[in-house]
Amino acid sequence: GESVGLHLPTLSVQEGDNSIINCAYSNSASDYFIWYKQESGKGPQFIIDIRSNMDKRQGQRVTVLLNKTVKHLSLQIAATQPGDSAVYFCAALPGGGSNYKLTFGKGTLLTVNP
Amino acid sequence: NAGVTQTPKFQVLKTGQSMTLQCAQDMNHEYMSWYRQDPGMGLRLIHYSVGAGITDQGEVPNGYNVSRSTTEDFPLRLLSAAPSQTSVYFCASSYSPSGTGNEQFFGPGTRLTVL
Numbered sequence: 627g628e629s630v631g632l633h634l635p636t637l638s639v640q641e642g643d644n645s646i647i648n649c650a651y652s653n654s655a656s657d658y659f660i661w662y663k664q665e666s667g668k669g670p671q672f673i674i675d676i677r678s679n680m681d682k683r684q685g686q687r688v689t690v691l692l693n694k695t696v697k698h699l700s701l702q703i704a705a706t707q708p709g710d711s712a713v714y715f716c717a718a719l720p721g722g723g724s725n726y727k728l729t730f731g732k733g734t735l736l737t738v739n740p
Numbered sequence: 741n742a743g744v745t746q747t748p749k750f751q752v753l754k755t756g757q758s759m760t761l762q763c764a765q766d767m768n769h770e771y772m773s774w775y776r777q778d779p780g781m782g783l784r785l786i787h788y789s790v791g792a793g794i795t796d797q798g799e800v801p802n803g804y805n806v807s808r809s810t811t812e813d814f815p816l817r818l819l820s821a822a823p824s825q826t827s828v829y830f831c832a833s834s835y836s837p838s839g840t841g842n843e844q845f846f847g848p849g850t851r852l853t854v855l
Contacts, residue, residue: 630782635780660844668848668849669744669830669832669846669847669848669849670783670830670832670846671846672843672844672845715782715783717782717783726771726773726788726790726796727785727788727798727799728773728785728844729785729799730775730782730783730784731782732780732781732782733781733782
């Protein structure tokens with residue numbers, strides 16, 4: 627199976643700084659990865675995803691980096707804002723065609739200080 | 741579009757009672773799934789469906805049943821509620837389970853307490 631874990635359960639940054647949230651996965655066959663943001667009392671919200679044939683993908687103020695050699699991915703948030711305060715989850719989907727079982731990590735709580 | 745809707749928002753059950761958590765989406769998504777989220781934990785997959793009439797088990801299926809008679813609806817049934825099923829339940833949907841740019845939409849959640 628797959629296990630997904632984040633390196634730090636909490637992260638505190640100053641407004642305007644860049645944030646980096648890390649995640650490790652165990653299954654080298656995993657070929658699709660997603661980052662979600664969850665605000666208090668709400669469902670997770672899709673941020674960005676990446677397939678294993680890519681090393682980097684950029685969105686608006688966010689970048690996901692994938693290092694398949696060490697089975698590690700990171701989410702970078704540029705110019706962090708108070709509205710970015712939330713729990714961030716990474717999730718992995720194993721490859722193999724018919725395997726649709728998305729595995730989530732436990733989450734990192736990001737706190738942005740004004 | 742309403743997106744993914746879940747009812748009820750809150751529910752309290754007694755041990756042994758049964759109930760159905762409702763989930764509906766109006767985006768014509770083929771893939772739907774149910775997760776539970778416990779304090780300090782990530783989301784764990786209970787059951788999922790890749791289309792009407794097709795369901796499969798996730799990581800923690802015991803004590804739960806699902807069916808998918810229409811594309812829009814994916815109800816989750818608790819057969820005989822136990823305190824270990826106290827959790828927040830999320831339903832999600834997407835066009836497919838994977839693929840860059842294929843966003844998975846989550847509902848607002850149902851907070852269930854089993855006494």
